Amino acid sequence: MAQGAGAAPTARTGHEQELTSDRMLDRVNTNSRPxxxxxxxxxxxxxxxxxxxxxxxxxxxxxxxxxxxxxxxxxxxxxxxxxxxxxxxxxxxxxxxxxxxxxxxxxxxxxxxxxxxxxxxxxxxxxxxxxVPAYALAGGKFRDRVLCYADTPNSPDPQVLAERLIGRRKLGYQFLKMDVGINLLWDVPGALIAPPGAREQTTTMHPFTGIRVTDKGVDLLAEHVATVREAVGYDIPLAVDHFGHIGVDSCLRVGRALEPFALAWLEDMVPWQFTAQWRELTTALATPTCTGEDIYLAENFRPLLEAEAIRIVHPDPATSGGILETKRVGDLAEEHGVAMALHMAASPIATLASAHIAAATHNFLALEHHAVDVPWWSDLVTGLPSPLIEDGHITVPDKPGLGFDDINEELFREHLDPAFxxxxxxxxxxxxxxxxxxxxx
Structure with a gap:
């Protein structure tokens, strides 16, 4: 029945009571007029x-x-x-x-x-x-926390490297990465066969260096990984990177020798441009293959994916195209049954951008963190937990944009590049x- 003119006003609902004049502004975007x-x-x-x-x-x-x-x-x-x-x-x-x-x-x-x-x-x-947070502009989120994998400085002594990796575990990291490659073999007689000057040819692509790993070299690399794997355990993912500029034949021999250690992936064994070589590696090896940190735009990941040449796609959002384009990379990879890990060696700013990509991408696996040993790293931005990474994860910010309040000007000024x-x-x-x-x- 309609309320009469002299009737008492209807009591407010609980929702209406919340919307008092003081709280109405909480529902208004005061940041800007977009x-x-x-x-x-x-x-x-x-x-x-x-x-x-x-x-x-x-x-x-x-x-x-x-x-x-x-x-x-x-x-x-x-x-x-x-x-x-x-x-x-x-x-x-x-x-x-x-x-x-x-x-x-x-x-x-x-x-x-x-x-x-x-x-x-x-x-x-x-x-x-x-x-709204950046992940909302990328389509929303699949996860609230982003798994990070900890990169770790190399050591020629596998026991030293193992202790460093165990230290990562004690900090809460649940996914690890190490380097293993021909840098461990150059001074070992009989471990490498290389033309004169090959050690200095760091700008020569892998197939053209003429460097080959001998049986002795393959065994030494396998022993190095075995020592580390036994120390850190088989209950945690362990990826491997930086093999050196060796051809696909040596990569195959090294890759087969490392199969017993159940590695998470073999990263950038040959340049990403050589799709046929990546397919040869992926077909022959039981360990997942991984590349992509230097590929620009989603369209350039397509040849590797369509050829079923890799098992894990690995863009760096600071090369692949930023937030939305890297999300496209992930979606393209998912169509081909391939997971996406993210390469990253940056301040919290690009890392947070990556966290929003990871949140918005269904087939995301893990995000690299390269600054475990930089104690002030998290404090470069304000308004977020410090440390930013806890228990090996980043909690995806729900604040607008990338999610931090501001940069820490004092800390920025302390770490400005002397050249600029x-x-x-x-x-x-x-x-x-x-x-x-x-x-x-």
Missing amino acids: SDLKITDLRVASLVGVPFRSTIVRIDTNQGISGYGEVRDGASRSFALLLKARLIGENPCNVDKLFRAIKQFGHHGRQGGGVCGVEMALMDLAGKAYG PGFFEPTEVWDSEIRRDRLWS
């Missing part, structure tokens, strides 16, 4: 020891919010700065539009670092503008770069 958001500036600051050299990208806007990304470790800061003139005046929420405009300026390896760092910053900005000591200094020289970017006539 449709009016414009990019006004792009600046960088370069850090060392995080664990390597990394350049942090900051994109500023007309509404006072900024987004952060990270150029891949060791890459030139110019790869990000040259994109500035192509971004000024654009709405950062148009992430796909801007990515399509700038992706032509990236390439494989560290040449993709600028495009990827900018994409991370755009996703951080878009998340802040809409008040400026702290987000003006970059007007990049504002009006002459450009004619269209790829067709």
Whole structure:
């Protein structure tokens, strides 16, 4: 029955009582007006020891919010700065539009670092503008916590390496990685056959060095891994990397010798470009094969996946294309029955970007963490738990964007790269770069 004019007002429901005037603002996005958001500036600051050299990208806007990304470790800061003139005046929420405009300026390896760092910053900005975490912009999350695998400094003494790995376990890491390769064999008579000068040919691709591992060398590598595996136990995944620039025939012999140790994967045994060689390795070996950290864009992972040439795809989001493109890599891999691990050696900024990718990707396996021995690493950003990684996992932030409140300016200044000591200094020289970017006539 309709309420009469003189009747007492109906009591509020519990939901209505919650929406008092004081709490209404909690449901309003006060970060920005997304449709009016414009990019006004792009600046960088370069850090060392995080664990390597990394350049942090900051994109500023007309509404006072900024987004952060990270150029891949060791890459030139110019790869990000040259994109500035192509971004000024654009709405950062148009992430796909801007990515399509700038992706032509990236390439494989560290040449993709600028495009990827900018994409991370755009996703951080878009998340802040809409008040949602980056994983929500990538389609939502499959998991609340992201498993990290701990990379570990090598040692020629397997007992020393084993103790380092056991130390990772004591810190709570539940997935480990070690290096094993011909760097352990160079000074052992009879372990390697190599042409003169081959040891110095670090820029020569594996099939062209002429380096071969002898039976003695294969046995020594197997003994090295056996000692480590026995010490850390068979109840934890243990991946292996950095075999050295050896041809596929030596890789096959080493790979077969390591099969008894139930390794999580054999990483980057040959360059990623050689699909046929990867298929040969994958077909012949019982240990999963893994590559991809230097591949740019999802389309370039397709040949390896369609040829069933690898068992684990391993993009680095600071090379593969940033957050959304790396999610596409994972989805493509899933179509081919392949899991995705993430390569990463970076500050918490790119690591958090990777955590959002991992949360949003169904077939995700593990995310690399390369800074276990950097005690101040987690404190480079504020507003998140410190340490950021607990029990070998990152809890995926639910705050907008990448999920941290701000950078720790004092700590940043302490670890600025001496070669580039400026702290987000003006970059007007990049504002009006002459450009004619269209790829067709």
